[in-house]
Amino acid sequence: MRVKIGVLGAVAAWDEAGDPLALKGPRHRAVLARLVVAHRRVVPVTRLTEDLWDDPPARAVGSVRTFVGDLRRALEPDRPPRTPSRLLVTEGPGYALRAAKEDVDAWRFEQTVDALADAGPERVAAGLGEALGWWRGPAFADFGDERWLRTERARLTELRLHAVERRAEARIALGEAAATVPGLDAHVTEHPWREDAWRLLALALYRSGRQADALSVLRRARAMLREHLGVDPGPRLRRLEEDVLRHAEHLDPGAGSGIDDVWSRATAAYESSLGSRARTRLESTASLMRDLAVTGGGGLEAARRHRVAAVAAAEQLGDPELTARVIGAYDVPAVWTRSDDPEQARWLVGAAERTLRLLPSGGHDATRCRLLATVAVESRGTLPADESAGGAAARPLRAARQAEEIARGLGDPALLCFALNGTFMQTFQRAGLAARRDAVGAELVALAARHDLVRYEVLGHLVRVQARCALSDPAGAGRHASAADELAARHDLPLVSVFTTWFRALRTAMTGPPDAALAAYADAAGCLHGSGMPGLQQGLLPLALLSVRLRHGLPAGGPGDLPADGSGDRSGGWGPYEPWVRPVLLVGEGRIPEAARALRDVVPPPRDLMYEAMWCLLARAAVAVGDRALMARARTALAPAAAEQGGAGSGLITLGPVADHLALLADGAPD
Incomplete structure (x- = not known):
């Protein structure tokens, strides 16, 4: 019921x-x-x-x-x-x-x-x-x-x-000014301190053809505010009184009003002043895309699309310093380690590296730092198999270290936050680095809070949510999730709730019964639709439900029997996780030879926030089919994370303690 x-x-x-x-x-x-x-x-x-x-x-x-x-x-x-x-x-x-x-x-x-x-x-x-x-x-x-x-x-x-x-x-x-007058009159009588209510009542009266009554209301508001609060009316009320007296054009029913009117006039003035100055337009576009990216799903998708166009246009002008500024202006905090558009990310990394090579050798330290940080952030989840590897695979890791070193030397807080974001994205050289990421998150929170860098303060809290979950501290993670939610509500950052909602589903999975965990994940999936983050969304709900089933010894199931998520979607594809999930599903269906063949073909999982989770899945399947070579590789990969929760570093799912998987591997190993 x-x-x-x-x-x-x-x-x-x-x-x-x-x-x-x-x-x-x-x-x-x-x-x-x-x-x-x-x-x-x-x-x-x-x-x-x-x-x-x-x-x-x-x-x-x-x-x-x-x-x-x-x-x-x-x-x-x-x-x-x-x-x-x-x-x-x-x-x-x-x-x-x-x-x-x-x-x-x-x-x-x-x-x-x-x-x-x-x-x-x-x-x-x-x-x-x-x-x-x-x-x-x-x-x-x-x-x-x-x-x-x-x-x-x-x-x-x-x-x-x-x-x-x-x-x-x-x-x-909508032209219903006269109909709103009685309600607004009662509203200002009951709440006489609300200046916006007085403004709307006067505007409604004016648009109803009652100019004298509109002026009377504005003078009543002035007298009330002076008598009871000892203050003069604010600029909007004063401006409205002036506009009513001179019959300003924008007060006519067909004209724009309020925020829309301000925006229209401001953008028109900006367009007029810029004229055809392409370089200024490109830099302004890059800054606008940075703000657009945090407004929600549609804004994030549009920002990614227009960002690439702006960088491409800057490169066509043949000015590497301009291109560097256009690339580096997009310092949008990133907390998830799988790209929403891998092809686009590779192109941006290539553009940043080309621009780095073209920059004059002297000076430009801050610009160079932003380009290096961009390489580190956009190369998420692409670390080499080992830290000493050379070539292109090692470049993101070197870029993160160089960006952080330059930023610390310059003493620029905003630049250091951007560089630390790159450092975070590249702290997946091996399993078991949750404590390192927790330290990065703590520095981000402290640095951003001191310098009023709200978006990076939120990022720091979200990084710490992930790290504290991995370190078996859901209470500490909860405090950081609440802090992130509070900042997001105050500064209109709607995408933050996607991560905090999923964290709370993870907390239910860590502490509650399986039915509650499955229901929490199905509810949480609803907030993914329209978020503009396919790199996070694809395959996440099926993986989360699978993690609950495996932890509680339930049948693994498959995409076909998934419950509908918050949008009613039952498609349930495994997305990027399919290669490492498939062997577990085959084992669950008793198809051991097929599972063994799938394991022989499997490649190591990407070094990202799901790294430990994917190795835990491989460990389960390897033990089930008796693949000794893969069991040895799994032990080597997971051993550094023995004290952590497998997969919980994502802040989204958990397969239980890594120590349990290591014990399973030890029990399944040959004498």
């Missing part, structure tokens, strides 16, 4: 038919509310007792467990006895609410507002109109001024007020 939970009003729950569920007393509803506030994160039992009682009684922990048990029976009445809850789960020291975002009205409301951030006025007006209808009263209306509730209630209230104003702005843009 699917349950809907509501906190936009009194705390309540309903079944699939829309009938209310009995949640018993106020303490039960308080536990549910507290878990909603945690946003799917675990709330320790001790924290629950502190939040529910000012002075917790002696049996407070037992009471909380009783409340949780009662809630589980109310929310999952059809759950068989002695089976774990899939909605209100026990994890580590506490509990978490693992409802889908669309099943909790506050989460659904926030998701809807975020999804409409860049939408046109028609979608905004319709979508926010529906979403605002979900509010039945003040958020968590049946609770007082609880300290654990203050921040979340204030945040949701601000989000609702923002949605009211955005919807009104969209309706004004």
Whole structure:
């Protein structure tokens, strides 16, 4: 049964038919509310007792467990006895609410507002109109001024007020100015400190042909702000009053408004000032692509495409210094070690190396550093078989070391962060280097935080999420995931949640039962669609589900019996992992001779974040078929990671402790 939970009003729950569920007393509803506030994160039992009682009684922990048990029976009445809850789960020291975002009205409301951030006025007006209808009263209306509730209630209230104003702005843009006036008038009466609400009311009045009323509203706003806050109106209100007095053209119903108008005028002015200055245009394009890449899936794909075009155009001009600046401007932090477009990455590496050879020998240290860092970052997952190898295979590793050395000598924090990103991408010479990557992540976090380099601070936290998982520290990884999420929310970096969502699925896989882990991964897969990261997405869900099955001794299965992911997709291809997965699947189906033949043909896995995971798969298959040569190679490859979790350095999956695989290899080895 699917349950809907509501906190936009009194705390309540309903079944699939829309009938209310009995949640018993106020303490039960308080536990549910507290878990909603945690946003799917675990709330320790001790924290629950502190939040529910000012002075917790002696049996407070037992009471909380009783409340949780009662809630589980109310929310999952059809759950068989002695089976774990899939909605209100026990994890580590506490509990978490693992409802889908669309099943909790506050989460659904926030998701809807975020999804409409860049939408046109028609979608905004319709979508926010529906979403605002979900509010039945003040958020968590049946609770007082609880300290654990203050921040979340204030945040949701601000989000609702923002949605009211955005919807009104969209309706004004659609020519419905007169219809918005009554609602905006009530809105400013109830919330007189919101300058944007006053601005929208005055604009709606003006577009309704009521210029005098618009001016009156603006003067009321000025008087209220001065009298009660002792401040003058902000620049937008002052500018609107001037525009109303002079009947500015852009106030007409057909003209652009707000952010769209500012953007249009600014870009037009920029186009006009640049004229045909190709070099300046190319550098500006490269900088724009850097910002576009972090906006989400479509932006990331467009940034990659236009970046190549900009570099190619710069090379055609025959100016290596310009080409170097265009290449080096794209210092977008990268945390995943498989390229989204390998052919494009190889081309960019080639362009960077050509430009390095053409640069004048004297000076240009910072430019040279950026080119070397680009080589290191874009050559992800292509390290040679051993560190001493020469030729083209060793170049990315040398480039990373040279870039870091130059950046440290120059003392440029942003440049050093870029170089450290390259260093991270090349710290896969062998298995067992999670502690080294953790140190790189720690330096990135500290350096970026000191110099307000937010994107690299996020990168450092994500690197540490991966490393702490490999080092069997899910709690430490969780702290870094939360820090990354907080920065991403504050600075509008939507792709970060892809990695933190998958980390939380991994944490469930590390600590929870197989059913919970399989469900968590199926849910997490939904955030991959539209992310613009095929190098991460391809084959990941099947691999994650396989990792759970193998760890718990379940049948390995195959792509055909995968559950649908968050998008309903059941295709389930193994993607780039197929060569190392196939032998395990064949063993699981009892096709030992075919598995042995597949192992004879298999090549070593790439040296990237999945390196240990792929060797763990090969180790299992080699033992099953008795391939002694491959068992010896697997022992050599995995031995340096004996203290780590196999595959968990990805921050996405785990096949369990590497030590267990080494023991399996030892047991399967000949005397």
